[in-house]
Each structure stands twice: as C-alpha cells, then as structure tokens.
Amino acid sequence: MRISGKGINLLKVREALRKQKMLSGYELCNRNLLDGSAEPIMIHDESTVLYVNTAFVHMMNGFSPEEYTGKFISELFAEQEIADKISYAVERLVIRTKEVTVEVETIRLPTIFHGEPAQLIMFREIFSQRKTEEELRTVKHLLHSVVENTSDGIVIVDRQGCVLQINEAFEKLHGWKQEELVGKVMPMVPDFLLEEAKQIHAEVSSGKIVCDFETYKLRRDGSIFPVSVTVSPLKDSVENIVGFVGVERDITQRRTIEQNLRLAQEELATTIREQQGLIFKYKRINDQYILTLCDGELLYRFGMRPEQIIGKNVWDILDGKETLDFLVHYKSAINEMENVIFEGSFNGITFISSLRPIIQDGIVVEVIGSCVDITERKRTEIALQESEERFRHLVELSPAPIIVYGEDYSILFVNGAAINLLAATIASELIGKPVNQFVHSDSVDSFCVEIKHLLTESNPSNTIELRMVRLDGSILDIEARGVPIKYSGKKAVQFLCNDVRDRKIAEETLRESDRRYQMLLKLSPEPAIAHDGELIVYANDAALKLLGAESREELIGKSLLSFFHPDCQDAFRETMLLVKETDAQLSLAQAKLITLNNEVVEAEGSSVYVYKHLNVPLIQTVFRDITERKRTEEMIIRSEKLSIVGQLAAGVAHEIRNPLTTLKGFTQLLKAGKRNDAYIDLMQVELERINQIVNEFMVIAKPQNVELQQHDLYKIIDDVIQFMEMQAIMSKVEIRYNLIENVICICNQDQLKQVFINILKNAIEAMPSGGNIEIRMTCTEDSIGIQFFDDGTGIPEEILTRIGEPFFTTKETGTGLGIMVCHKIIEAHHGTMQIESELNKGTQIKIVLPNVDHSTEI
CATH class of the missing domain: 3.30.450.20 (PAS domain)
Incomplete structure (x- = not known):
C-alpha cells in the first residue's frame, strides 16, 4: 500500500494498515530485524515516509514514531529531496527535525514494504564520529583526575x-x-x-x-x-x-562505625526480647536443625527461655509429632531456598511462622524465622464454613494466572494475575470474549481441541505451549495446564498459565553461551577433547596436533580409549566413572598416549563433566604434553645419581680393599702349596662381599627401569645400610635402626634406594665430628612410615624453606638437585616426604608410602 500527500490522517493510516493482509513469516522476520537494528533506518516510497525504526527516532530526537509515518520526506531533508537512486549509493544529506539539523551519510537499498516497491535508507550520523576523539581525550583526563583527586x-x-x-x-x-x-x-x-x-x-x-x-x-x-x-x-x-x-x-572511621554497630546490635537484641511475637534463627549442622537465636514475648508464653533452647536441636525441644511437622517446613526453607509460611500449635497456642533462607554464594547458610500468635484469629476461622466464595477468593489471589473457559469457548472467569497477563485493567474487559480473540491463530485450533477434550474427559491435561494475544496487541508465549471443573453448575475448563518469556530468553542465552563455549574450546591452546563415554564427539585444533591428526574427521567417532597406552586404559575407565559420579573436575593425572603416527606421548590429563554441545552431557578431557618435562626429570635423576656415585667412590674403594687383601693373602698361601678348604671358603665369602658392593654401586650409576613392583621394604633399607656402613664408620657415625620385617611395598626398589642413600649421605655430612643416625619404621593399614633422625648441625629456618628448590645448595660441590630428586621419586610412588630441622639439634626426615592393600590406586 502506498501513502502520499500532505495532511495525512494518521488514524486512517493505521486503520488502513490493519486492514491489510497478515505479514508473511519472511516479512515479519525482516520487520523484527529492522525494529531491533542499532542503525537508524527509514522506508519510503517516492514521496512519503512508510516506516522508521527506534534507532532513527533516537537519532532525530524530534518526533514520535507515529508522527513520522505518512510524513512527506521533503519535510525532513534540508538540502535535497529524496529520489530514486542507484542501489547502494552512499551520499551525504542534512536532515532537519523540529529544532535540530543532523548531518548524515546514507546507504540506499530497494525493498518491498507491504507488498509494494519502496526504498530503504540506512543512516550514519557524521557528528558522532567527530565526537569520539574528543570523548577519548576527556576519558584520559578524567582518569588522571580520578587518580589525583581520589581519597x-x-x-x-x-x-x-x-x-x-x-x-x-x-x-x-x-x-x-x-x-x-x-x-x-x-x-x-x-x-x-x-x-x-x-x-x-x-x-x-x-x-x-x-x-x-x-x-x-x-x-x-x-x-x-x-x-x-x-x-x-x-x-x-x-x-x-x-x-x-x-x-x-x-578505615579508622569505619572501625568507629563498626563499634557503633555493635551497640546497635545490643539495642536490637533488647528490641527482639520486648516484641510481642517471636524471632528465631537456625542452621543445619550434621542433618540437625540447631537454633542459634530465639527470643521474644511469645517464647516466654510458650513456657521457655532463650538460654534453655539456643544451641539445641529442635527434636530435643518439641514433642515427636510436632517436630516432624515443623521439620518438613524447616527442610523446605533450606533445600528449596524459598520463603516458607506455615501454621503450628505449641503448648495450646496457635501461631503462624514465616521462614526466610539467608543465601550466600548460592548456599543457604542460615534461616531466619518469626512467629505471631494467631490463636484468637484461628478460633474465628474455624467457625467459618468452607464455601465457593472462599475458593474463588483463593483463586483470585493466586500468583499464577487462571482463566476459565465455558463450553462455547468463551471466557467465564479470570483472576488478577490473568488480568495482568492479558494486559487488561479489569475482568470485564475479558469476560465473555471468545477464545480466538486472545489465542494466536497459530495455536487457536489445537487449543479448541484441547478444551473439547477436557470437557468430555475428567483428567487434567498435560502442559501445553500457547501463543497468546494481549489487549495491547503484543504476543506472549505461555505454558498452560487445563483442569475440568464445574463453574456455576456447568462444565468448564480451568487453565493455569505460566509466562515463559524469561525462560525463552534464558534458552536463547544458553544457546549463545554454548556457541561461545565451542569457539573458546576450538581456539584453546591446550588440547581438549569432548567425548560421550569413550566416543570422541569433538576435538580442538591443539588436540589434532597432539594426536597427529590432520582433520577432526580422523578423530570424531573413534574411541578415545584407543589412543591410550594399554597400561593406562584401566585407569582411564576408572577415571571416567569417577567423573560422572562426582560431576567435578579431577586433578591432573599422567598417562601415555599413542598418536595416529604410532608415536608415544607422555601427557597429563584432567576431565570434567560438562553440559554443552547440543545440550548432551559430555566429558571434556584436557591434555598437556609433558614428554620433554619427563625427559628433563630423568636427566636430573641420572645427574644426581652420578653425583652420589662420585661422592661415595672413596668409601666403596675402601670397602673393596679389605676383602681384596684377604684374597691376596690366601692366594699366596695356595701358591706356596699350603692348600686348605677353609681358605677357599673364606675367599668365596670375600668374593661375594665384593660382588654385593659392586651391585649396590651399579644400582646408582646405571639408568633404571621405573616400573613399580612388589618389594620387601625391610630388605631395601637393610641393603642401603650395609652399603653406607663403611662411609659412616669412616666419619665416626653410628647407624641404629628399628625396622619391621616382611613389609611389602609397591615401588621401584632402585629409586627408593637412591632416596635412602641420599638421605643417609646428607646426614653423615651434617655430623663432621661424628654422631648417631636412627632409622624407624611404622606400618598401618593404609600407610608405611620411614623416619630418619640425626643429631647433626641442623638446618637454619631461612634455608629450610628453600630445601628442595632446583640448584639450591649450601655445599661447595653440591648440585642442589638431591632433595628435589628425592621429592620427585616419592611423589611418583604416591607418597609424601617432610623435612623438619632445628639448628644445632638435628634433622628429622619422614617418608610416608601407601600400604600394599591400597596399591591398586597407584
């Protein structure tokens, strides 16, 4: 429809537009886009304005939207008239309003408006661009001013x-x-x-x-x-x-205010005591409801005093049945996080109680309640009879919109909430109106079928979604549930309605959040894989690189378990079960991955249960390649072993020299013809001693397999004591020990020997004038403890805090890696290592390892 000419009657224009046929879905979509656009937009024919959006009105600040519709465009433009131009032409124009002239740039597009050819113009205000730099300078000035002038x-x-x-x-x-x-x-x-x-x-x-x-x-x-x-x-x-x-x-003044607040709180306590009702507070502690505050005149009329009940459980105060009735409401206030109002009776007094949860960080930390004596009011209410008017009263006060339809599909009754829902002011504006006046044409047929079904059946309907048309013409999405009832003695259907606009907005927000989540996941520098159980659903770019894939199609649909080394697959299955049970992010765990190129990658992984990706609950696992880090740690351990070897070389040489002397003497006797079987037995003993010392020395010197197996911890410590015994004797140090035999530990015995040797070597060096070293072992159902005590010089507190830092050492020839390597080895065994020391009193080192009964967790 084309509108032209001066002196347009806007009422007639609107009437003419209403008589036009309904906009198509495509046109309606475009119209919604124009209405919500941030760019000022106007649609016109050869001479008349047909439409302007809200952004245009805001730019002009001269008329209301209705005043623009039907206005001649020549009245708006100061320098030139609007004429048909080539599509996408950009030009400068000057628009005049009632008192303002606005300089703009425009882009023109041909369009269809209500089925007729028209021109769409998009405007951009030039003046706003000029203001930007000035505003930026102003902001900088304000920032400097804030810093200098702030208190x-x-x-x-x-x-x-x-x-x-x-x-x-x-x-x-x-x-x-x-x-x-x-x-x-x-x-x-x-x-x-x-x-x-x-x-x-x-x-x-x-x-x-x-x-x-x-x-x-x-x-x-x-x-x-x-x-x-x-x-x-x-x-x-x-x-x-x-x-x-x-x-x-x-905050000196604030502290003063806090002092005044304490005084005010004392005054508040007095006020609570003197008020006629009762105020109380309670918390849930270990599934008990403990009163933390209770005072008021009503409490004394109940026959109790505050000091008798504060700090006690409700069960200890009330009779059993009354407690059960109250606990239902107490639990509801905490679990549902909603205000609760209920009536109760105690010691012959009827009261009404209000419970309000106090929520912090989404958790109910306490509930505050009040009681008012309604004994007299209750007696009056009991005398009243149940009536239809009471039911009607309850319905009218319901916060849920309620609409009652009759057999002719017309409205018989609406409550206050329904009046507000349909944008009416009084019920008479709605009563008697047919269903098709307030139900959108898209939903009216199915809605009438639902009413007919409810009029013939006695069961309530399921919840249905409808589009309602309000009196102001706006469209409203609701949920409704119908119940067949009798109204004025006739069949009727009562619908309980619920406005779902906020839910729709929340759903759209959730979808947008999901899109952002997927984009962040894709661009994350950490390899991340989303999987349903073991099945890979999505992998980001970093995950493709980690697993040696060139495209996502190479991974999606495959089992994530197939990329784990066989030794790690059982642990991965257990982790997935634990993630689903706890619904919380698990800490990093190490695993070996096998890429598509059959390369083995050392990685750390952490999994969490997420509810993204098309609303399907998935597990998201984030990996981190630690191959280089593992190699570095192995080199550090090897370096520390070689350091220990060098320092122990003298002691080992001395230990071997003694049996060699014996062997040399017996060999000379044998050469002289003095053969004696006892000589041969002694020579075999000394050779076995040399072999044992060499084997122990090689444990430290050669690279070791880190595979964990069952070993007797008693034998490991005993071997280390024998190995270190000569160095201890040379340093005038006595090693005492109290060990438990047959203690089985899941460990790498060579690495544990390295730890114990390092600890004993440090203890010996800490006692240059000699001393004692004591080793104790304890064993419980869950853990094994090994403690080392020495009475050496001890470690100053400022140095103790840095013990274990890489390359930190107080020794002239030390590497600073020994204790760090020990910590790494114990952590790899899922244990802990603690060092306590006091200057001039000695040092204690405590190592705790898991017992064999719990070794399956390692």
Whole structure:
C-alpha cells in the first residue's frame, strides 16, 4: 500500500494498515530485524515516509514514531529531496527535525514494504564520529583526575618494592612526600606485620590480586592506623609483571562505625526480647536443625527461655509429632531456598511462622524465622464454613494466572494475575470474549481441541505451549495446564498459565553461551577433547596436533580409549566413572598416549563433566604434553645419581680393599702349596662381599627401569645400610635402626634406594665430628612410615624453606638437585616426604608410602 500527500490522517493510516493482509513469516522476520537494528533506518516510497525504526527516532530526537509515518520526506531533508537512486549509493544529506539539523551519510537499498516497491535508507550520523576523539581525550583526563583527586592513597612500586610513584592522597595518608619515597622501599609496615606483608608480596608476585585486605600501616610520625589495602600486579605489554599497584583506604572511621554497630546490635537484641511475637534463627549442622537465636514475648508464653533452647536441636525441644511437622517446613526453607509460611500449635497456642533462607554464594547458610500468635484469629476461622466464595477468593489471589473457559469457548472467569497477563485493567474487559480473540491463530485450533477434550474427559491435561494475544496487541508465549471443573453448575475448563518469556530468553542465552563455549574450546591452546563415554564427539585444533591428526574427521567417532597406552586404559575407565559420579573436575593425572603416527606421548590429563554441545552431557578431557618435562626429570635423576656415585667412590674403594687383601693373602698361601678348604671358603665369602658392593654401586650409576613392583621394604633399607656402613664408620657415625620385617611395598626398589642413600649421605655430612643416625619404621593399614633422625648441625629456618628448590645448595660441590630428586621419586610412588630441622639439634626426615592393600590406586 502506498501513502502520499500532505495532511495525512494518521488514524486512517493505521486503520488502513490493519486492514491489510497478515505479514508473511519472511516479512515479519525482516520487520523484527529492522525494529531491533542499532542503525537508524527509514522506508519510503517516492514521496512519503512508510516506516522508521527506534534507532532513527533516537537519532532525530524530534518526533514520535507515529508522527513520522505518512510524513512527506521533503519535510525532513534540508538540502535535497529524496529520489530514486542507484542501489547502494552512499551520499551525504542534512536532515532537519523540529529544532535540530543532523548531518548524515546514507546507504540506499530497494525493498518491498507491504507488498509494494519502496526504498530503504540506512543512516550514519557524521557528528558522532567527530565526537569520539574528543570523548577519548576527556576519558584520559578524567582518569588522571580520578587518580589525583581520589581519597584513596595510590602507590606504584617495582618488583623489589622500591617506590615509583604515589598520589597526593597517599602523601596525606602517611605524611611522606613523593620525593622522600621514590626509589626507596616503603618504611610503612609495622614490625609485627612483616611476615604478613611477605605473604601478600608472594601472592601478588604470582599474578594474583589481593582485594580489600585489612591491616595496619605506619605514618611518618610513627603512629599506626587501620587501612583496607588492594594490591594488584602491574604488567607490561607481554604480560610480564614489572611492578605492583597498591590502593590504601583509611578505615579508622569505619572501625568507629563498626563499634557503633555493635551497640546497635545490643539495642536490637533488647528490641527482639520486648516484641510481642517471636524471632528465631537456625542452621543445619550434621542433618540437625540447631537454633542459634530465639527470643521474644511469645517464647516466654510458650513456657521457655532463650538460654534453655539456643544451641539445641529442635527434636530435643518439641514433642515427636510436632517436630516432624515443623521439620518438613524447616527442610523446605533450606533445600528449596524459598520463603516458607506455615501454621503450628505449641503448648495450646496457635501461631503462624514465616521462614526466610539467608543465601550466600548460592548456599543457604542460615534461616531466619518469626512467629505471631494467631490463636484468637484461628478460633474465628474455624467457625467459618468452607464455601465457593472462599475458593474463588483463593483463586483470585493466586500468583499464577487462571482463566476459565465455558463450553462455547468463551471466557467465564479470570483472576488478577490473568488480568495482568492479558494486559487488561479489569475482568470485564475479558469476560465473555471468545477464545480466538486472545489465542494466536497459530495455536487457536489445537487449543479448541484441547478444551473439547477436557470437557468430555475428567483428567487434567498435560502442559501445553500457547501463543497468546494481549489487549495491547503484543504476543506472549505461555505454558498452560487445563483442569475440568464445574463453574456455576456447568462444565468448564480451568487453565493455569505460566509466562515463559524469561525462560525463552534464558534458552536463547544458553544457546549463545554454548556457541561461545565451542569457539573458546576450538581456539584453546591446550588440547581438549569432548567425548560421550569413550566416543570422541569433538576435538580442538591443539588436540589434532597432539594426536597427529590432520582433520577432526580422523578423530570424531573413534574411541578415545584407543589412543591410550594399554597400561593406562584401566585407569582411564576408572577415571571416567569417577567423573560422572562426582560431576567435578579431577586433578591432573599422567598417562601415555599413542598418536595416529604410532608415536608415544607422555601427557597429563584432567576431565570434567560438562553440559554443552547440543545440550548432551559430555566429558571434556584436557591434555598437556609433558614428554620433554619427563625427559628433563630423568636427566636430573641420572645427574644426581652420578653425583652420589662420585661422592661415595672413596668409601666403596675402601670397602673393596679389605676383602681384596684377604684374597691376596690366601692366594699366596695356595701358591706356596699350603692348600686348605677353609681358605677357599673364606675367599668365596670375600668374593661375594665384593660382588654385593659392586651391585649396590651399579644400582646408582646405571639408568633404571621405573616400573613399580612388589618389594620387601625391610630388605631395601637393610641393603642401603650395609652399603653406607663403611662411609659412616669412616666419619665416626653410628647407624641404629628399628625396622619391621616382611613389609611389602609397591615401588621401584632402585629409586627408593637412591632416596635412602641420599638421605643417609646428607646426614653423615651434617655430623663432621661424628654422631648417631636412627632409622624407624611404622606400618598401618593404609600407610608405611620411614623416619630418619640425626643429631647433626641442623638446618637454619631461612634455608629450610628453600630445601628442595632446583640448584639450591649450601655445599661447595653440591648440585642442589638431591632433595628435589628425592621429592620427585616419592611423589611418583604416591607418597609424601617432610623435612623438619632445628639448628644445632638435628634433622628429622619422614617418608610416608601407601600400604600394599591400597596399591591398586597407584
């Protein structure tokens, strides 16, 4: 339809538009896109405006949308008239409104509007682009102004803690001037808080932000005042931490306010006691409902006092039946996280109780409740008879919209919620109206069939979705459930409705979130695979590279288990079961993967149950290639072994020299013809001794197979003691031990021997003047403990905290890798290693390993 001419009657225009046939689905979709566009858009024919969107009205700021419809376009444009132009022509125009002239650029497109040819113009305001740079300069100025004028003290320091810059508020807060602090470490931390400051520095150095941390600071005059501190890392363009930014706020006034708050709380407690009702609070602790607050006049009329019941379980206070009735509501308030109101009776008093859950981080931490005595009101209500009016009253007050249809499909009754739902003001605007006036044409036929079915059947219907047309013409998506009833003695159908607009929006938001999730997963630098059980559903680009695939099609549909080394497949199956049971992310676990190129890759993997990817619950497993890291660790272990070999070489040589001397003497006797079988027996014993020493020495020197097997831990420790005994004797050290025989451990005996040798060697070196080493073993159902005690020089506290760091050593010839390697070996055995030491009193090392009964978890 084309509209032209001056003096258009807008009412007639709207009436004419309403008489036109319904827009097609395609046109309706385009119309929705235009309405929601952020670009100003106008549609016109040769002379008349047919349509403008909200963005156009906002740009013009001159008329309402209705005033533009039917207006001559020559009235809007100041410099030139609108005429048919070539499609996609870009030109500058000047549009005039009531009081404003707007300079714009336009793009023209041919279109169809209500079945007629028309022109669509998209506008872009030139003036807004010119404003951008000015606004940017303004923002920078404001930022500088905020930093300089804020009441919070701001300080910037480098990684060593030297001050780079402070603002004026910081100077006022502490009393120092900027020139007194720049280039120096801040002297603002009280001595008793130095350790706390070190911990904060360590956290921020790791990249964390410490927010609103309350502590105390020093002023120049030596006074101490409370502050709230926020410290964040300062990073350069490549995300390296180059310094720290601290923001301090004086909270002296707040502390005063807190003191006043405590006084107010005391006054509140008095008020609660004096009020006529009853106020209480409770928590769920170990499935018991423990009262944490209870006071009020009603409590005393119940015959109780606060000190008698606070801290006790409800079960201990009330009779059994009453407790069960109350616990239903108490559980509902906590489990459903909803407000609960119920009536109860205790000691002859009827009351109404209201429960309101207090929710923090999505968890109900406490419930606050109140009780009001309604004994007299209840007596009055009991005297009243149940009636239809009461039912009607309840229905009208229902928060759920309720609509009752009669046999002729017309509305018989609506409650207040339904009146609001259909955009009416009073019920008379809806009563008597046919179903097709408020049900969209897409749904009216199926809805009438549902009403007919309910009028003939006695069972409620299933929940159905409908599109309702409100009085203002807007479309509303609802869910409804029909129930056949009697209304004024006749058959009718009552529909309980529920507005599902918010749910629709939430579903769309979920779909958008799913799309973003998949994009993030695809671009993630960590190899990630989504799988349904063992079946691969999706793999990102990094996963393709890890498994040696060139396209996703090579992986999708295959079993992820087939890429695991046979030794790791059982552990992977158990992990998948555990992920589904816990629905939580599991920590990293090591595994061997076999790529499509038959290469073995050492990797760490972590799995979590996710609800993405077309709403199908999947497991997402993220891998990390640790092949190079494993090789490095093996080289470090080998290096440490060679270091130990070099240091023990002298002791081994001395140990071998003694049996060699015996062998040499007996050989000379035999050569002289003095043959004696006893000589041969002694020579065999000494040869066996040499062989044992050489074998023990080779355990340390050669690369070892890291396969874990069952070994007798007693024998492993006994072998190490024999191996180290000569070095201990040479150093005047006595090794005492209390071991338990036949203790079976799942381990690599060569690696454990390396750990024990390293510990004994360090203990011997810590006692240059001699001393004692004591070894104890304990065994429980779950674990095996081995403890080493020496009475050497001990380790200072500042050095003890660094023990185990790579290449940190106090020895002139040490590598700094020994203890680190020991830690790695014990961790590989799923054990723990702890070192305790006190200067001049000795050192204790405790190793805990899993017992053989739980070895299947290793």
